[in-house]
Structures are given as C-alpha cells and as structure tokens.
Amino acid sequence: MAPRVRFAPSPTGYFHVGSARTSLFNWLFARQSGGVFILRIEDTDVERNRDEWREGIITALAWLGLDYDEGPYRQSEMIGDHRAAADALFRAGYLYACDCTREAIDERTATRATPGYDGYCRDRGLARSATTALRFRVPDEGVTVVHDLIRGDVTFPHESYEDFVVVKSNGVVLYPLANAVDDRTMAITHVIRGEDLLPTTPKQVMLWEALNRCTDEPVALPLYAHLPMLVNEQRKKLSKRKDPVAVESYRDQGYLPEAFVNYLALLGWSPREGEEIISRAAMIEQFRLEDVAHSPAFFDVKKLTHMNGEYLRRLSAGEFVARATPWVAPWNSAWRPSDRSPLWREDQFDATLFARVAPLVQERVATLGEVPGLVDFFFLDEVVVDEVALAGVAGDALARDLLDAARERLATLEWTAAALHEAIAALGEARGLALRRAQAPIRLAVTGRLIGPPLFESLEIVGRERVLARLDRIQELVAR
Numbered sequence: 001m002a003p004r005v006r007f008a009p010s011p012t013g014y015f016h017v018g019s020a021r022t023s024l025f026n027w028l029f030a031r032q033s034g035g036v037f038i039l040r041i042e043d044t045d046v047e048r049n050r051d052e053w054r055e056g057i058i059t060a061l062a063w064l065g066l067d068y069d070e071g072p073y074r075q076s077e078m079i080g081d082h083r084a085a086a087d088a089l090f091r092a093g094y095l096y097a098c099d100c101t102r103e104a105i106d107e108r109t110a111t112r113a114t115p116g117y118d119g120y121c122r123d124r125g126l127a128r129s130a131t132t133a134l135r136f137r138v139p140d141e142g143v144t145v146v147h148d149l150i151r152g153d154v155t156f157p158h159e160s161y162e163d164f165v166v167v168k169s170n171g172v173v174l175y176p177l178a179n180a181v182d183d184r185t186m187a188i189t190h191v192i193r194g195e196d197l198l199p200t201t202p203k204q205v206m207l208w209e210a211l212n213r214c215t216d217e218p219v220a221l222p223l224y225a226h227l228p229m230l231v232n233e234q235r236k237k238l239s240k241r242k243d244p245v246a247v248e249s250y251r252d253q254g255y256l257p258e259a260f261v262n263y264l265a266l267l268g269w270s271p272r273e274g275e276e277i278i279s280r281a282a283m284i285e286q287f288r289l290e291d292v293a294h295s296p297a298f299f300d301v302k303k304l305t306h307m308n309g310e311y312l313r314r315l316s317a318g319e320f321v322a323r324a325t326p327w328v329a330p331w332n333s334a335w336r337p338s339d340r341s342p343l344w345r346e347d348q349f350d351a352t353l354f355a356r357v358a359p360l361v362q363e364r365v366a367t368l369g370e371v372p373g374l375v376d377f378f379f380l381d382e383v384v385v386d387e388v389a390l391a392g393v394a395g396d397a398l399a400r401d402l403l404d405a406a407r408e409r410l411a412t413l414e415w416t417a418a419a420l421h422e423a424i425a426a427l428g429e430a431r432g433l434a435l436r437r438a439q440a441p442i443r444l445a446v447t448g449r450l451i452g453p454p455l456f457e458s459l460e461i462v463g464r465e466r467v468l469a470r471l472d473r474i475q476e477l478v479a480r
C-alpha cells in the first residue's frame with residue numbers, strides 16, 4: 001500500500017517554523033514515495049483553538065507550496081469515533097473510571113517517591129458518571145518499544161507511566177486517544193512529527209494495541225519518525241515568545257517561500273549531493289527519512305536570510321519586480337504584507353521607473369521587505385533625511401563646500417550616469433576626497449541616507465530637476 005502520512009497541527013497560535021518543518025518532511029516523504037499527504041487539523045481543545053489560527057495553517061501551507069491530497073479534516077468532526085473507541089476500551093477493561101480530585105491525589109502522593117497517579121481507583125469498579133474521568137490501566141511491568149525510523153527502537157519502561165487520563169470527567173477525549181483513533185481511521189502508515197511528542201508515543205502505542213484487542217480487524221501500528229528539535233543560538237528549544245518562530249512574519253518580511261522551504265529542509269536533513277541550495281524536485285528525489293539526524297537543529301535566522309538573498313539574486317529582473325510588488329505597490333497585488341505599507345502613495349509610484357531601478361537593489365537586499373527602504377527616494381516628493389548623517393555633513397566644511405560646488409556643476413551637466421560619475425569624482429579630487437567620501441553628502445541629499453543603490457545611476461533616474469531641488473533643501477537643512 002502506498003504510504004499515507006498526515007500533518008496534524010493544533011490551531012492554537014501562529015504557524016510555527018517547527019510545524020512548517022514537520023509539514024515539509026511529511027510532504028517530501030509523501031511526494032517521494034508516491035504516497036498520500038493528509039492535513040488534519042486537531043481542533044478539539046476548544047479553549048485554545050481559534051478560527052484564525054486554523055486559517056493561518058491553511059494559508060501558510062499554500063504559501064509554502066505544500067499541497068495536500070486529503071483534507072483539511074477537522075478532528076472535531078470525528079469526536080463520535082473517539083467516544084466510541086473510549087467506550088470499547090472501557091467495556092473491555094482497558095480504561096477504568098476514576099473520581100479522584102487533583103487535591104486528593106496530591107495529598108495521597110505527597111510523600112511517595114514516584115510522582116503521578118497512584119492507581120487508587122484501579123480496582124474499585126466505579127461506574128462512569130459525570131464526575132469520573134477514564135484512565136488507562138498501564139501494565140505494572142514490562143516495556144513499550146517505539147520503532148522509530150530516525151531513532152531506532154526506543155524503549156519505555158511501564159513503571160515510568162502513570163495510569164493516564166484518556167477521557168476527562170467532562171467527556172472530552174484527550175489527545176493521545178483522539179490522535180491514535182484518527183490515525184487508525186485514516187490508515188496512516190507513517191507518523192512523522194516533532195521529537196517533543198515522543199514521550200506520549202508509548203501511550204498511543206498502548207492504546208492502539210488495546211484497541212486492536214477490542215476488534216476483529218486489528219490495524220497495523222504506523223511507523224514513527226520523530227524529527228529533531230529546533231533550537232536557538234543558545235541551543236535552547238525555540239521559544240514561542242522569545243524567538244522569531246511565526247512563519248507569517250517571514251512571509252511578511254519578504255522571504256521567498258522557495259528559499260524558506262529550502263532552508264527548512266536543512267533543519268535535520270542534508271542533501272546527499274552536498275549542495276545546500278537545492279530545487280524542490282531534487283529535494284523530493286534525495287530526501288530519506290533514514291537520513292534525518294537525531295541531534296537538535298539550529299534554526300539560524302542569519303543563514304536563512306543569507307539564503308533568501310541568494311534566491312533573490314537568482315531571480316530574473318522581471319520576476320524580482322513581480323515578487324517585490326506587494327511591498328512597493330500593494331495596491332497592485334492580491335496579497336499584501338501586514339503592517340508594511342510603503343511610505344509613498346499610489347499616485348507617487350511609477351511602475352516603469354521601479355522596473356528600471358529594481359536591478360540596482362536586487363543585488364543588495366536579503367529580503368523583499370528591504371526594497372521599499374532602498375527605493376523610496378525615487379517616489380517621495382521630499383526625502384526624509386537621516387538626522388545623524390545630516391549633523392555629520394553640517395560639521396564637515398569640505399562636505400558643505402562640495403555640496404555648493406555640486407549644486408552649480410550639476411545644473412548644466414549632461415545628464416547621464418557616466419557624466420555624473422566623472423563630475424562628482426572631479427569635485428572630490430579637487431578637495432582631496434576619495435570618490436566614496438565625495439558621494440556621501442550628495443547621496444544624503446538625494447536619498448536621505450548614506451547607503452543605497454549605486455549613486456550615479458540613481459541620480460540619472462531621479463532627474464536633474466528633483467536632484468537640484470534636493471541639493472537646495474539640504475543646504476537649507478545644513479545651514480539651520
């Protein structure tokens with residue numbers, strides 16, 4: 001049978017980079033093996049779920065280009081199956097009713113060496129009622145072995161598991177059973193998910209085996225593959241609060257989905273042929289679950305950003321313009337990044353001009369979100385001049401003198417990048433200034449900043465009239 005895998009996120013927050021990596025590895029495995037990739041949204045925790053998070057998962061997967069063959073299923077629609085499974089397990093004695101309160105358990109176990117539930121209700125034979133939870137009777141002895149394609153066989157002694165709650169007293173079926181039942185219903189063959197879930201896997205295996213003993217049609221256990229944890233620079237587990245983990249924010253900052261996916265693929269896996277920048281087709285071909293590492297993977301934003309810059313430089317000029325449009329001309333785009341409107345208005349923007357200047361910035365940006373800040377001076381009527389740099393020029397007699405001379409020289413010069421280059425170099429030389437220093441005050445006047453796209457090409461495009469007006473304005477600002 002062709003493999004069937006599922007990505008089973010809980011919609012309880014922004015789409016996390018760890019979830020993106022899990023979905024990618026499931027997708028790669030399915031695409032490589034001719035299998036089926038299923039999206040199942042585990043939305044049974046009503047207090048923590050939100051519709052917007054569910055939508056977020058769907059849009060993030062679409063952005064990443066990870067298409068699913070079945071779903072999105074919603075776990076909440078399968079609650080009837082979860083309850084039926086719990087009933088069967090209860091009837092067969094694998095689950096028992098328990099009416100202990102947390103306080104009573106804590107009191108009884110305060111002085112015990114082993115933490116957790118003490119099995120008080122195991123043999124009381126309580127009937128189910130509105131005040132009883134259902135617990136799984138974990139065998140006292142023995143072990144459960146999880147066969148993991150990445151980690152090998154991992155053995156869990158039963159003595160380290162308490163009789164865990166499967167159904168709460170309010171009737172809610174908890175994750176270990178709901179998840180296992182759905183995997184059975186969907187005939188999942190491989191469970192590929194984060195390492196953080198490994199400790200609950202033995203519970204699922206025990207439940208699965210118990211369910212098999214309650215039916216004439218046992219279902220084979222899936223194979224497991226627990227993916228290595230993602231860690232930050234301090235080698236600590238990525239923190240939802242402290243680390244930049246929301247996939248949405250990478251999209252909004254202008255990371256390309258293909259670069260993002262390429263980077264995610266390297267979190268715990270490396271291409272067999274060594275080259276890290278790798279096409280999706282090659283990824284599908286080379287990916288092997290068996291090659292996934294055990295050790296934690298460092299989620300390195302710097303490396304991701306570097307890789308994104310690399311992908312941006314590889315785009316054709318036309319493609320770069322198209323991809324930058326949501327940031328520079330959101331009104332022309334079906335999708336726009338949130339909270340990132342350019343400083344200019346629609347009537348100030350000139351698409352033809354942008355297409356001309358785009359190659360000047362394509363080489364210089366690592367994300368599309370940086371583009372507006374490098375081209376704003378082409379569109380704004382008045383540039384916002386950096387205060388610190390302005391103070392520097394104001395206090396530099398040579399720079400001020402150069403600005404005066406440039407104002408005069410540029411008024412009559414032939415208006416080409418080459419002529420501008422030559423003239424400004426000459427003005428600098430006459431004052432003993434290297435070209436870079438000669439450019440600085442002019443760049444500040446025209447662009448508002450000391451760094452930006454190549455100056456002479458930029459001046460040519462901005463045009464004589466606007467350049468002269470900005471030179472006049474900086475002289476006023478400097479004189480203040």
Ligand code: GLU
Pocket residue numbers: 007008009010042179191192193194197
């Ligand atoms: N819904 C679970 C979670 O998001 C994951 C379930 C799984 O992949 O088995 O943590």
